[in-house]
Amino acid sequence: MGNPGLPKLLTPEEAAAVLGVTPGTLAIWRCTKRYALSWVKIGRKVRYREEDLATFLNSRRIKATVPAVPWANDRH
Numbered sequence: 001m002g003n004p005g006l007p008k009l010l011t012p013e014e015a016a017a018v019l020g021v022t023p024g025t026l027a028i029w030r031c032t033k034r035y036a037l038s039w040v041k042i043g044r045k046v047r048y049r050e051e052d053l054a055t056f057l058n059s060r061r062i063k064a065t066v067p068a069v070p071w072a073n074d075r076h
Contacts, residue, residue, distance in 0.1 A: 009040060009047035018053055 012023040019026075029035050030046070036059065038052040 007049040007051055009049060010053070012046055012048070015048035015053060019057070 010018070012026050016023045016026050026037075026048075029037060030039060035056065037056045038049070040047045040049060
């Protein structure tokens with residue numbers, strides 16, 4: 001049951017499952033600021049906004065390129 005206009009907040013366990021890492025890895029990333037992954041602190045609780053996870057995943061995207069191969073046009 002969400003509130004309209006408010007972002008959906010995920011627990012570290014839920015966020016870790018989305019990203020394919022462990023909650024411990026997320027804790028290390030928060031502590032070391034290794035990646036630009038935002039989180040929300042509510043008292044002692046840490047939460048991740050769904051939209052921040054999407055932004056993080058998009059920022060890590062590597063676009064594949066097809067290299068030109070010199071022999072592609074050779075017809076032997």
